[in-house]
Amino acid sequence: MAHDGILRAPVARNARQRGPREDTLDSAPPAWAHWALRWRSVTTVEPSSLRRRFSIILIAGRWSAEKHPEAIEPHLWTRDIAAEYVADTLNAVHGQWAGCNRDTRKTGQPLSAKGKVQRVDDLRAFFLDLIDWEWITPRFDPRKVLTGPLSVRAQLGPNPRIIDDASWAKLMAAGLTVEATDLKLYGSAAARAASSEHRTYYPIEMVRALIGVWLFAGLRIDEIRRLELECTRRDEGRDDKTGAPFPICLLQVPANKTSRAFSKPVDPLVGELIDAWRAVRPSQPDLIDRKTRQRQQFLFCVRGELIGSSYLNAHLIPVLCRKAGIPEHDSRGALTSHRARATIATQLLNAPEPLSLADLKEWLGHKHFSSTRHYATILQRRLTAAYRKADYFARNVRTIQVLIDRDTIMTGAAAEGQPWKYYDLGDGYCTYDFFAKCPHRLACARCPFYLPKGSSAGQLLSVKDGIDRMLENLVLTEDERAALHGDRDILTQLANRLAAVPTPAGPTPKALGTTKDAFIALSELRRSLDQSGD
Ligand code: SF4
Missing domain, CATH: 1.10.8 (Helicase, Ruva Protein; domain 3)
Structure with a gap:
């Protein structure tokens, strides 16, 4: 065409390094x-x-x-x-x-x-x-x-670098509305000179089909590039429950590094975008598939060449990011073609009616389950919901109200041994600074650190100025958690076991003559803790 004056110069292939430099x-x-x-x-x-x-x-x-x-x-x-x-x-x-x-x-x-x-x-x-x-x-x-x-x-873990939901949704919206004017110049100088007025080295219909495959088919970049021209097949299915018909689009995936060629269902939109591209695709010569060594027609083939291997990653995805208003990198690194595969696989596994691992293995074309399990990442929000449901913090950590006597601290009396910190046990206070370490804290043995609220010192405290009220976290033991949940047997066991355990002040509950009845009722303590902010 250059010879006949139709083109100013022969259209050059994109320069490509072959072999080592x-x-x-x-x-x-x-x-x-x-x-x-x-x-x-x-x-x-x-x-x-x-x-x-x-x-x-x-x-x-x-x-x-x-x-x-x-x-x-x-x-x-x-x-x-x-x-x-x-x-x-x-x-x-x-x-x-x-x-x-x-x-x-x-x-x-x-x-x-x-x-x-x-x-x-x-x-x-x-x-x-x-x-x-x-x-x-x-x-x-x-x-x-x-x-x-x-x-x-051991540091090599599975790394399905999924794209977060919000960014993925924006990428989808950008990809499905892409126009020729969104694209940037691409290719060698000669190739650019031969581009259309819309600056698309590749026809926009092909770019749209490429984006559709990338967004919905979960293919590797090599599989995308090697899709055959007739890679889609249409069918109709029927819903199990309602019997309503629905369209099926099967995409024929070329042989890849681990599996033979196979077909997978994809969104019918992919088929429509591919059809739109096929309708305007200029005829292309057969090319040899590098994997099968067979001559065939490729879907993404223009000017006698497969689409550039870096076109999607280096050109198209940055264009989509710009159109979507999201950065080209996130906390997991650059947005690449393979991250779509990880994202789609993870979403399919985390859907309300998820694919089974076996189904996902087939859909991704994996040979081994171990490869599919890399994608079986539980989405953070699902993990968070499950964690909330488990109620770990509420089950294991309680808060207790603490009264801090600022005056006693300021006057130096605290340094001389005066109580300054009062843990509210319900009908009394524990004045032991390290209440959390007392083995009797949930069934106070009323050692010398105990101050009944009804005592004159206790009553004075309730009307005293300069008292700060705070909450302190208590991490519960297994026994305590069971006792707080009202298991009376465990409560009795706890009391019996503690009877011979010394209090921080020295004497054991037995020596103090603290009988089982004298224990602080756990219901009161529980109420105290619950009121304190549970
Ligand atoms: S036994 Fe003594 S130290 Fe333990 S909670 Fe009761 S008053 Fe505080």
Whole structure:
């Protein structure tokens, strides 16, 4: 078209780096880089894992050149060298032995637990490959030596970084109303020059379909990009209870890293958005699916290329965040395509009529339950509701009213041993400063610290100026909790057991002659506590 003058210049593909950069390779010792490239040429690991593992292999080469220049080839590594590599990795920081790292935002910061484990695990996989392929004769067992300590592995927890409800609702609203004018320029200079007047390198119908799939289908980004052109199937179901018909849209998910191709139900809106895109989609050549090696038509294919792998994360999600008026990062990190999958999965599990774990496993296309359980996070609000229901605080903590005699403190009489703090027990006060530690606190033995309200000192206190009233928390023991809930047997047991236990003043209730009848009635105490703010 450029040749015929229809376009000003040929439409260029977006520039893309293929293979390792030269400066990255140059920063590793040549002998080690040779092994790394040889490994790279035959390994069958997934492209994303390949890139990470290859860079980690080069990191190990640079480390080796610095620490053991006598062993800069894998077959020269010994058990001690491998163990030293693991130890150094546990203390490594970002950017260390990383060659020419273009992303320097974290340079100098300690590696995360995941980063440490990956550096060790990927190098172990490299050594195991070399041994399996009989390229080297092992001088140590990588399975035993190249392994991260359990303490670090224990820090690797499931991390379904869900998006909070409010932000998710705003993203949905923004996604379902997106217009061409909301989009930003995208692609190389030549590609931008060829964009439509609405600045959409990708047609808006395709962008809407892409957003619909992202918002409702819970797919991995690789699955989204590899959706076949005819990936939807319509059907009709009937409600079990009412018999009313409802539309069904089944989405055919391509084979992924753990499962074969399968279909899953999605909101019919997804089917409508895909249909709208298919209606205007220019014909595209067949492309080879990188997973199945089959030639096929892809849904998200324009100008003979699949949609850019970073388009959703780096371009579209920021656009939606701006339109929705929410930040591109939250407390759990950047909003990414995968967080939609985590959010949808968690919401399906926490719905009023939730999917079972087995159903969710099928829906997500997981091979193992262990993967699905990562998403089985209980939403905070549901946890909070359950916690409230459990009534932990009210069941275990009570408050008691305390009278503080400011005058006694100010005049210094408190320092000379005068009572200044009075715990209200109902018909009397406990003047022991550490009332909470008294074993008889719920069945006061009326030791010398006890002050009856009816006594002259007790009556004086009730009319005295300068008395502050406060509440103090009491954490209840199991026996006390049962006694406060009116279990008379436990009350009697408690009383019997305390009969020989000394009071803070010294004598036991037995020695004081405090009979069971003389105990403060727990009902009074309970009323006192309840009135105090329970
Ligand atoms: S036994 Fe003595 S210290 Fe314990 S609550 Fe009764 S008055 Fe206070």
